[in-house]
Amino acid sequence: MIRINLTSVLVDDQAKALAFYTEKLGFVTKTDVPTGDARWLTVVSPAAPDGVELLLEPDGHPAAGTFKRALAADGIPFTQFAVDDVHAEVERLKGLGVQFTQDATDLGPVVTAVFDDTCGNLIQIAALK
Template sequence: MRITLTSILVDDQKKALAFYTDVLGFEKRTEIPMGEHSWLTVGSPEQPGGTEISLEPDEHPAAGPFKAALAEDGIPFTSFEVDDVHAEHERLSALGVTFTQAPTNVGPVTTAVLDDTCGNLIQLHSPN
């Protein structure tokens, strides 16, 4: 069993695609129009053929309260590994990304939490 696809619920697919590609540095893997939305995935250029993230419209009635509760409690929806959290924090901050948690050493890893502009908090982590 392998993880090949996971989803992030987003409030606007075009805005999410711009953030996840132009800001975070992922690459678009798939875009198939499906009515007013698309089957839209991104992946890491560091992992060709690796796990993809579906930028899934958050239109289900449960999605809004779920995302709001996580954000209110400061809980990241998912986590991405980076080589150096401090360097990514500096790079992304310079691009205007809002962080809800600055780089913090939490034992075996250093973490930071950012707002993806699409209703989610995303954790970055790097091993110490």
């Protein structure tokens, strides 16, 4: 059986990304290993420390910037995270200075919101009703 063990988000600055993803979103550092000019830097949810890791991957490849800018220009989130209550999470994150491009929106079976991760990505949070 195949399982998802690791996924990544392309970031323009690993230190800035680590601060945002831990201090604002509440993830915890799982792995931080130097790899030349960058780091193998992963975070996990404290609710699932042995769960899926999120790699804060440098966006140094020439196509990465074009890809990220195109998604952001079209308002398309790079990835999605689950939350229990989108409305409460939006208020918590706004209190921490996180900028939203879409406030909590009821889409029928799901409520979503979209924020800027300060590293070149739009990120969606969602909760099934």
